[in-house]
Amino acid sequence: MKLKYLVPVFIVACAFFACNNDDDRGDGFEERDVAEVEAEDDAEIQLYLQTHFYNYEEFASPSADFDYKIVFDTIAGDNANKTPLIEQVTDTVVDFRDVPHTFYYLIARQGPKTNPKPQLGQQVLVRYEGSYLDGEVFDESNVETSFSSLGVVVGYGDFLVKLRSASGFDENVDGTIKWNNDYGIGAVFLPSGLAYFSSPPPGTQIPTYSPLIFKSDMLQFNDLxxxxxxxxxxxxxxxxxxxxxxxxxxxxxxxxxxxxxxxxxxxxxxxxxxxxxxxxxxxxxxxxxxxxxxxxxxxxxxxxxxxxxxx
Structure with missing residues (x-):
């Protein structure tokens, strides 16, 4: 059986023109300098990565009831000896308007090497959560949601192709799906230039120039x-x-x-x-x-x- 994808509802989906390419909105808005914003975003993200950790110990030795969800917390008090994210992420540089931007990504679980990764342009099926650096969630889906890996902001699309998919699934008697518990799980930390920069999607409350975090479970992908x-x-x-x-x-x-x-x-x-x-x-x-x-x-x-x- 091949799983039929749900109708996409992903809030950050964009047209093929990047959502953040509008530098002349015609409403008197004066856009900030790209390099200046990039420097501020990178400093803010690096500070977050230096002062926060994730529940890596639970991933290393999962209990029977572990839900395999990434949880971030501050390195302080009882958590003072935790390993900071900055020591566990990988960084990648992508240009936005001729200015190099670094995004940082965390692979909490990659899954077996026999499990394939999607390519840019394929349709992915994921569970996801989008939040600000302060932890406030602006969008999430705990059920399978599909969209084009080219239909999201650049940094998120580039991250999705780094996660391996599940090896398969079982169909329950009620029609729901139980995925093999070997899919890739990770998070990406994006500067605003690789997210929405000065032009968040209409109808959302995402502020301009917002660095963002996306957590994702990579379940499956298809050609598109x-x-x-x-x-x-x-x-x-x-x-x-x-x-x-x-x-x-x-x-x-x-x-x-x-x-x-x-x-x-x-x-x-x-x-x-x-x-x-x-x-x-x-x-x-x-x-x-x-x-x-x-x-x-x-x-x-x-x-x-x-x-x-x-x-």
């Missing part, structure tokens, strides 16, 4: 094909037959920076990747041999070649 056609009346779904994670033309593991026709729409979201007026689905593999077609033999597949006809 999410191309669209833009029309005057709105976007129309038009899958092109190429899973989004495979539209990584430059092979760097990130489909977000691949835009063959330079129209501002990355290939994984663009129904006509080369902008020649012919939809990708009618150029990719017309003869059905599993190999992208190359009509003019120039080594560039037709769906990426606006001049693909033999003269």
């Amino acid at each position: 094909d999410q191309d669209i056609i833009q029309t005057a009346s709105g976007n129309i779904s038009s899958p092109d037959g190429i899973p989004s994670h495979m539209e990584d033309v430059d092979g760097n593991g990130d489909p977000r920076d691949d835009d063959t026709d330079e129209d501002g729409i990355p290939n994984y979201f663009d129904a006509d990747d080369d902008g020649d007026g012919i939809l990708t689905e009618f150029e990719y593999d017309v003869d059905g041999d599993g190999i992208p077609d190359d009509s003019d033999g120039d080594g560039v597949p037709d769906y990426l070649d606006p001049d693909n006809q033999i003269g």
Whole structure:
């Protein structure tokens, strides 16, 4: 049995344009300097990591009733000798508006190496919690929730692909799912530049320039094909037959920076990747041999070649 994904309800889901790319909101708002905010965010996150720990001892020796939930607490009093998070996280640098931003992530449990990890562009099924550094939760789901790993803020998407999925699940008689207890569990600490920066999602109470924490259980992932056609009346779904994670033309593991026709729409979201007026689905593999077609033999597949006809 293959699990059917629930309808996405994830609060931080964005369009393919990052939610934080709007530096001209037209309402008199004056955006702060990116480098200045990054320095403040990183200092705040590092201080948090130096002064907090997680329940690593419970993960190392779980009791029969342990719920495998990450819990953060302050290093003080009875907890004065705990190992700080700063000694247990891994850091990764990602550019936002040409300014390097560091995010820090914690793997509380990775699961067996035989369990696969998703790739950017695949649809993930997770349980999650989003909070501020002070511990206040702004969004969470304790039930399975699905969304595209490219449909969330950059830092969170980059973190999700570091967690291994569960090896499987059992279906209970009441239709609910019991996951094999070997899925990846972790948390990521994001500067605002890799979250929402100056433009939190409409309708939320997330303040501008907020560093955020996301905890996640990685349960399962599937391929996703999410191309669209833009029309005057709105976007129309038009899958092109190429899973989004495979539209990584430059092979760097990130489909977000691949835009063959330079129209501002990355290939994984663009129904006509080369902008020649012919939809990708009618150029990719017309003869059905599993190999992208190359009509003019120039080594560039037709769906990426606006001049693909033999003269």
